Amino acid sequence: MAKRKIKKAVLAYSGGLDTSIILKWLQDEYECEVVTFTADLGQGEEVEPARQKALDMGIKPENIFILDLREEFVKDFVFPMFRANAIYEGEYLLGTSIARPLISKKQIEIAQQTGADAVSHGATGKGNDQVRFELGYLGLNPDIAVIAPWREWDLNSREKLLSYAKEHGIEISKKHMDENGNPKASPYSMDANLLHISYEGLHLENPAAEPEDDMWLWTNSPEEAPDEAEYITITYKKGDPIAINGEAMSPATLLKTLNDYGNKHGIGRIDIVENRYVGMKARGCYETPGGTIMLKAHRAIESITLDREEAHLKDELMPKYAKLIYNGYWWSPERKMMQAAIDATQETVNGEVKLKLYKGNVIVVGRNSDESLYSEAHSTFEEDEVYNQADAEGFIRLNALRFIIEGKKQPERIASLIKNNEE
Numbered sequence: 176m177a178k179r180k181i182k183k184a185v186l187a188y189s190g191g192l193d194t195s196i197i198l199k200w201l202q203d204e205y206e207c208e209v210v211t212f213t214a215d216l217g218q219g220e221e222v223e224p225a226r227q228k229a230l231d232m233g234i235k236p237e238n239i240f241i242l243d244l245r246e247e248f249v250k251d252f253v254f255p256m257f258r259a260n261a262i263y264e265g266e267y268l269l270g271t272s273i274a275r276p277l278i279s280k281k282q283i284e285i286a287q288q289t290g291a292d293a294v295s296h297g298a299t300g301k302g303n304d305q306v307r308f309e310l311g312y313l314g315l316n317p318d319i320a321v322i323a324p325w326r327e328w329d330l331n332s333r334e335k336l337l338s339y340a341k342e343h344g345i346e347i348s349k350k351h352m353d354e355n356g357n358p359k360a361s362p363y364s365m366d367a368n369l370l371h372i373s374y375e376g377l378h379l380e381n382p383a384a385e386p387e388d389d390m391w392l393w394t395n396s397p398e399e400a401p402d403e404a405e406y407i408t409i410t411y412k413k414g415d416p417i418a419i420n421g422e423a424m425s426p427a428t429l430l431k432t433l434n435d436y437g438n439k440h441g442i443g444r445i446d447i448v449e450n451r452y453v454g455m456k457a458r459g460c461y462e463t464p465g466g467t468i469m470l471k472a473h474r475a476i477e478s479i480t481l482d483r484e485e486a487h488l489k490d491e492l493m494p495k496y497a498k499l500i501y502n503g504y505w506w507s508p509e510r511k512m513m514q515a516a517i518d519a520t521q522e523t524v525n526g527e528v529k530l531k532l533y534k535g536n537v538i539v540v541g542r543n544s545d546e547s548l549y550s551e552a553h554s555t556f557e558e559d560e561v562y563n564q565a566d567a568e569g570f571i572r573l574n575a576l577r578f579i580i581e582g583k584k585q586p587e588r589i590a591s592l593i594k595n596n597e598e
Contacts, residue, residue: 181207184293184322185286187278187308188213190225194297195345196336197324198232201295205322210238210289212282216274217245217369217427228346240285244277245369249426252277252505253370257469258414258524259489259517260477261497266447268463268470269500270371275304276505279311286319293320300326303452307503314506363390369430371443371463382448382458393438393462397535400441404533406540407436409472411528414521416469430465437464440532452502471537472528479547480523489520 184201188194188211201209211234213225222241229239252273263269282294294312298304300323309321330336340347363374372393378384388396410418417423419432437443443464451457477486492513499510526544530537552561572579582589 179320181205181293181320181322183208183210183289183291184295184320185210185212185282185289185291186295187282187297188225188229189297190222190228192336192340192345192347195228195232196330196339196343197295197297198229198234199343199345200324200328200330200339201322202233204328205293207293208238209234210285210291211240212278212285213239213241214278214281215241215243215245216248216277217431218367220367232345238289240281242281244281245427246425248274248277249369249430253430253466254415254426255514255518256500257466257473258521259493259496259513260470260474261493261500262470263497263501264447264449266445267449267459267461267501268371268466269497270368270461270463270466271304271366271373272307272501272503273370273505274366274368275307275503276311279308279506280315283312283315283319286316293322295322295324298323298325301453301455302457303501303503306452307505310503311506369427369434370466371461374460375457379458379460386446386460390460391444391462393434394444394464395439395441397441397444400534401439402534404531405436405440406529406531408527408529409433409469410526411473411476412525414473414477414518414524416472430469433465433468436532437468441535442532442537443467444535468530468532468537471539472530473524475528475539475542476526476544477524479542479549480526480544481520482548485520489517492516 184205184207186194186198186201186209188198190213198209198211201207211225211229213222215222226239226241230236256269256273261269263272285291286294296305296308298308305323305326309323312319312321324330330339337347339345363379364376366373374386374390378387378390408420409416410421415426416429416433419429424432443462443466444460445463446458446460448456448458477489481489496510496513496517499505499507499513504510523544523546525546526542528539529541531540532538550561552559
């Protein structure tokens with residue numbers, strides 16, 4: 176019996192086993208009409224087969240939505256995040272996190288379009304994605320009902336899911352069965368989009384175990400990457416990359432091209448233990464080839480176009496900004512406030528960055544901008560006519576004035592500092 180009366184629910188639907196089971200479960204448990212939404216975020220798999228799978232499960236043609244969101248994903252979500260140089264806990268480039276607010280937004284839009292009173296997702300009750308999806312739903316429509324099957328049903332094992340699928344005639348992919356037709360351990364839990372691919376579970380649940388070589392699906396290993404370095408130039412306009420090697424590209428095409436370079440040269444693999452918002456630590460491996468290149472290049476062009484204090488303040492804001500995205504607060508007032516401040520710094524972030532790609536490394540070898548703040552006349556170690564080195568004495572003494580006063584007023588404190596240091 177349904178726990179509450181739902182008329183129509185919009186399901187984030189991949190066409191895979193789990194979301195197909197959820198689709199049937201919604202029909203049976205809530206006795207509601209189901210609308211399926213499948214997003215093409217550049218995950219590298221065909222999304223159109225989800226249409227036939229939905230039709231086979233009784234979904235009306237007008238209730239099947241398959242949307243190509245690649246350009247919107249990169250332009251309106253990935254690029255703004257990279258303007259902030261966002262990175263979570265020093266390593267994670269937030270590839271899964273940044274996709275969730277777009278999916279949430281489209282589900283709410285489709286719910287409004289179809290008159291649905293609920294939305295549903297396939298995230299488990301242990302992970303971050305349930306939080307990200309639902310904060311997005313409720314931030315954009317506070318009246319929407321949310322159905323999270325993994326927090327409600329008792330299908331809490333792979334065997335139970337496969338048994339449910341068999342019982343209800345749901346197609347089971349061969350990858351979920353052994354040669355005798357029996358359930359087998361599922362592949363790594365993976366999430367892919369144009370920015371990254373992630374791996375969790377199985378062998379990786381032991382944080383001391385090295386990832387298996389055949390786990391990585393995108394990148395060459397650095398050992399097998401080309402022995403010859405490759406040079407590329409990225410052009411920036413207002414903080415966003417717009418061209419590679421002088422060729423203008425759309426946002427999605429540009430990121431795809433950088434992925435190709437990164438995959439070739441073994442760039443963007445990480446293996447981390449991260450702190451999930453729900454409380455536990457989790458080990459994950461990620462491939463973010465194009466994003467790793469973009470982060471390095473963006474910081475390089477900022478290094479010559481941003482004022483010192485502007486750049487330093489951005490770096491202080493970044494961990495907070497990254498944490499907001501990781502925890503699912505993309506649609507929050509504070510993230511939008513921080514985004515406005517970050518974007519204001521990007522007006523002069525224009526120019527070119529030259530990079531050398533070699534065996535897992537992204538090496539900045541040049542940067543150039545018509546709005547560069549770098550002054551060779553001031554920075555040179557040779558003779559110059561613009562900087563009076565004698566001025567530095569007054570600058571230093573003024574900055575040391577509080578130390579000088581303290582040393583004269585409290586000499587015993589200075590003596591104790593020296594003594595403690597010697598000990």
